[in-house]
Amino acid sequence: MIDLSHLTKVYGDTAVVDDVNMHVEAGTITVIVGTSGSGKSTLLRMVNRLVEPTKGRILVQGRDVLKMPAYELRRSIGYAIQSHGLFPHWTVARNIATVPMLLGWDRKKVAARVEELMELFQLDHAQFAGRYPHELSGGQQQRVGVARAMAAKPALLLMDEPFGALDPIIRGKAQADLKAIQRRTGTTILLVTHDMDEAIHLGDRIAVMDAGQLKQYAPAADILARPADAFVDDLIGTADRPFHYLTLGTLGSAVEPGEADGAPLAASASLYEGLGALLWSGRKAAPVIGDDGAPLGRVSLSGITDRAAQPR
Amino acid sequence: MIRPGLLLRLVVFTALIAFLAMPDRFAGLLAPLTDNGAPAIYNQGSLVSLTLSHLFTVALATSAATIVAVGLAIFVTRPAGAEFLALSRAAVNIGQTFPPVAVLALSVPAMGFGEGPTRLALFLYGLLPIFENSLVGLSTLPPAVVESASAMGMTGRQRLLKVELPLAMPLIIEGIRLSAVIGLATATIGSTVAAKGLGEVIVAGLQSNNLAFVVQGGVITGILAVLISDGFQILARRTSKRRGASPQASRPATDGQQAPV
Ligand SMILES: Nc1ncnc2c1ncn2[C@@H]1O[C@H](COP(=O)(O)OP(=O)(O)OP(=O)(O)O)[C@@H](O)[C@H]1O
Ligand SMILES: [Mg+2]
Numbered sequence: 001m002i003d004l005s006h007l008t009k010v011y012g013d014t015a016v017v018d019d020v021n022m023h024v025e026a027g028t029i030t031v032i033v034g035t036s037g038s039g040k041s042t043l044l045r046m047v048n049r050l051v052e053p054t055k056g057r058i059l060v061q062g063r064d065v066l067k068m069p070a071y072e073l074r075r076s077i078g079y080a081i082q083s084h085g086l087f088p089h090w091t092v093a094r095n096i097a098t099v100p101m102l103l104g105w106d107r108k109k110v111a112a113r114v115e116e117l118m119e120l121f122q123l124d125h126a127q128f129a130g131r132y133p134h135e136l137s138g139g140q141q142q143r144v145g146v147a148r149a150m151a152a153k154p155a156l157l158l159m160d161e162p163f164g165a166l167d168p169i170i171r172g173k174a175q176a177d178l179k180a181i182q183r184r185t186g187t188t189i190l191l192v193t194h195d196m197d198e199a200i201h202l203g204d205r206i207a208v209m210d211a212g213q214l215k216q217y218a219p220a221a222d223i224l225a226r227p228a229d230a231f232v233d234d235l236i237g238t239a240d241r242p243f244h245y246l247t248l249g250t251l252g253s254a255v256e257p258g259e260a261d262g263a264p265l266a267a268s269a270s271l272y273e274g275l276g277a278l279l280w281s282g283r284k285a286a287p288v289i290g291d292d293g294a295p296l297g298r299v300s301l302s303g304i305t306d307r308a309a310q311p312r
Numbered sequence: 313m314i315r316p317g318l319l320l321r322l323v324v325f326t327a328l329i330a331f332l333a334m335p336d337r338f339a340g341l342l343a344p345l346t347d348n349g350a351p352a353i354y355n356q357g358s359l360v361s362l363t364l365s366h367l368f369t370v371a372l373a374t375s376a377a378t379i380v381a382v383g384l385a386i387f388v389t390r391p392a393g394a395e396f397l398a399l400s401r402a403a404v405n406i407g408q409t410f411p412p413v414a415v416l417a418l419s420v421p422a423m424g425f426g427e428g429p430t431r432l433a434l435f436l437y438g439l440l441p442i443f444e445n446s447l448v449g450l451s452t453l454p455p456a457v458v459e460s461a462s463a464m465g466m467t468g469r470q471r472l473l474k475v476e477l478p479l480a481m482p483l484i485i486e487g488i489r490l491s492a493v494i495g496l497a498t499a500t501i502g503s504t505v506a507a508k509g510l511g512e513v514i515v516a517g518l519q520s521n522n523l524a525f526v527v528q529g530g531v532i533t534g535i536l537a538v539l540i541s542d543g544f545q546i547l548a549r550r551t552s553k554r555r556g557a558s559p560q561a562s563r564p565a566t567d568g569q570q571a572p573v
Contacts, residue, residue: 050463075465085460089478098464148464 001026001156001188002047007056009042009212017043018212019056024205026155029182029189031199033235034209040192043209044158047190048077060156075099078157078187082164084145086133092118092144093129099152117147120181139170146178150187159191163198175201196236200224200244208232221248225311242308246272249307251288251299260285260298267296275304321542328535332360335528345524352524354513363532366509369427369502370495373434378488381439385446386472400443408440412498416505430502430509437498438491445487449480482552489544496537500529 002024009017017039024030032040045051047058049070058065065073086095093114100110118125121143133141142162149157162178163171179202182189193199199206200220208215208223208231216228224245227233236244251274252267264287265274278286278301285300331338335353342352353359384400387393415433423429453476461471477484503511510529517525 048463050459070462071465071467073465074463079460079463081456081460083456085454085456085463087457087460087475088454089475102465102470 001061002190003057003059004043004047005057007043007046007058008054009039009046009051010054014212015054016212017046017053020212020214022207022214022217024188024190026188027186028204029179029191029202030205030207031203032190032192032207032209033194033196033199035235036194038209039212040194040209041160044160044190044192047156047158048074048079050079075102075152076154076156078149078152078154080146080149080157080159080162082161084133084141086141086144086148088133091130091132092123092136095133095144096148096151098148099154103152105152113151117151121147121177123147139166139174142166142174150181150185153185155188157187157189159189161193162191164193164195171198178202196240196244197247200247208235221245224248241310243272246270246275246304246308251304252290252296254299254303254307255288255297256300256303258285258298260287260300262286264289264295265299267291271304271307274299275301275308278304321539324535325539328532328539331528331532332363335359342524342528345527346522350520350522350524354516354525354528356516357508357512359513359528359532362508362510362512363536365427365507366496366499366511366533367536369431369507369509370434370492370499373431373499374438374488374492374495376431376435377438377491378442380435381442381487382446382484385443385450386477389447389450389476390468404439404443407436410436412437413501413504416501420505425506427502427507429505430499430507433502434495434499438495441490441494442484442487445483445490446480449483450476453479478551482548485544485548485551489541489548492544493537493541496533496540500533 002022004020004022007017007020007022008015016037020043032043034040042051046053047060047065049065053066060073060077087098090098093111096114096117097110100113105113114129115125118129123140123143128136128140133144136144142165146159146162149159163174166174175198178189181187191202203220205218206220206223207217208228210231216223216232218226223232224236224241227236247270249271250267251265251269251271254271254274255267260283262281262283265277267288267290269277274286278284278299283301285298285303287298288296290296339352346352354362381404384404388397388400412433415436416429419429419432423432457475457479458471461475466474499507499509500511500514502509503515510533513529513532514526517523517527517529
């Protein structure tokens with residue numbers, strides 16, 4: 001979907017993005033993490049040419065973006081940012097319709113698409129379509145921002161700390177919703193964050209940036225298990241590592257035969273959630289049930305903790 | 313419910329129309345201001361036609377100033393025109409600091425007597441408020457909003473017409489309001505070069521020592537200024553009403569919002 005080769009951006013005499021090579025698979029979520037000022041946003045913004053690269057090449061779906069008119073490229077790529085940038089003088093519906101209108105869709109099709117998206121993002125059409133952005137909560141504004149980015153069904157969606165301004169509970173929900181929507185639509189997402197939890201939760205692959213360089217680019221489990229260098233190691237945080245690791249697996253993968261007492265746990269819950277439930281209820285094991293409620297066996301404390309150890 | 317302010321304006325407006333339609337009915341009111349049985353109501357021309365040509369001169373000059381000043385503000389806020397910002401500012405400032413009387417004196421030899429020199433003077437005088445307000449309006453838009461417009465795939469022209477101008481509109485209108493009000497008052501000097509307008513009434517009053525003429529010329533001009541200013545303010549409020557507090561907050565202190573002492 002995206003191919004970056006030798007991508008470089010120089011401001012003054014510092015390369016804020018320094019010779020980055022990267023390939024993003026279609027239909028996946030790739031998360032770019034790194035400390036503040038490491039060049040994440042600059043990298044992201046070169047993909048839709050809000051920033052012009054100093055050097056290098058960017059292919060999106062095999063097309064060289066530097067050879068397309070910028071406005072045409074951008075209409076085909078969704079873009080959502082932390083401060084959402086909604087147009088304050090337009091209603092929610094008009095904001096969401098921005099790109100379809102630019103593309104000249106007919107009115108009926110635009111209206112239908114707006115309704116569909118508002119439903120997808122759980123914004124009641126009757127209640128919110130005619131409101132102006134300043135009449136929404138931060139979480140609602142953020143959802144409208146993402147809906148606007150996805151309005152013309154772009155195959156690629158760029159997101160720069162889209163959930164950065166939300167409180168932890170809303171953020172968790174927004175992340176889960178985004179992931180579900182992405183799985184349903186198959187949109188390729190390139191997302192910037194400096195929250196490692198978010199990266200591990202959302203990312204099929206994680207790209208770690210430091211001082212403009214791509215330090216490691218791998219699936220979350222690999223980054224946790226085998227950090228490329230001291231910087232990546234640091235970013236993950238030694239204490240959190242086993243717990244991050246547990247968020248990646250499901251209880252289904254730790255089921256063992258046998259029975260246990262107490263409330264059953266869902267096989268689709270993460271190992272991390274399972275561990276929490278066991279610890280809190282003071283049990284050494286709990287029964288596991290599938291999505292259909294059928295008993296599958298049990299999970300034990302030791303069965304889960306074994307999976308938190310560094311793989312070798 | 314009609315607000316008291318609106319009611320007052322309606323009364324004033326009706327009084328103005330009544331006075332212009334039947335000035336002689338008001339002669340008794342103004343007579344105490346005259347000496348030796350001089351006429352209380354201006355009698356060397358129709359007050360209605362003087363008022364209309366006064367308004368027309370201001371409208372023409374303000375429209376021209378709006379087109380030029382807004383156009384210039386748009387130009388210098390585009391990447392291609394950025395380097396002309398300082399130059400444009402200087403030019404517009406000269407237009408403002410050069411006294412309109414001097415413009416009249418200098419342009420009469422070239423343009424002859426009549427409305428021409430007045431319109432030129434008002435045009436030059438009116439550029440600055442519109443230019444400065446438009447400039448503030450166009451250059452203080454929220455960066456995330458402007459960037460979003462580009463990121464959604466708007467061309468430079470679409471961004472200007474769909475996002476930047478509508479968002480800057482309350483401030484631009486405020487500039488036009490200032491310019492029109494200043495123009496309305498300043499246009500009175502046009503009668504010194506034989507332009508038709510309310511200045512004629514005031515000057516005639518001064519020359520014949522008839523206070524009633526001076527008062528009626530001045531009061532009509534003043535009432536027009538207040539009503540027109542109100543009209544623009546309503547328009548500005550309408551364009552900014554829907555988008556929360558931002559335009560109000562970024563408005564330069566031009567209308568009575570005094571800083572705490
Ligand atoms: N237009 C610019 N001109 C000069 N320097 C810039 C410009 N934009 C960004 N930089 C610099 O480039 C570096 C990388 O910026 P960037 O915004 O990509 O960082 P980031 O990784 O997104 O950081 P954050 O997590 O704080 O958003 C920073 O040091 C920044 O100061
Ligand atoms: Mg950033």
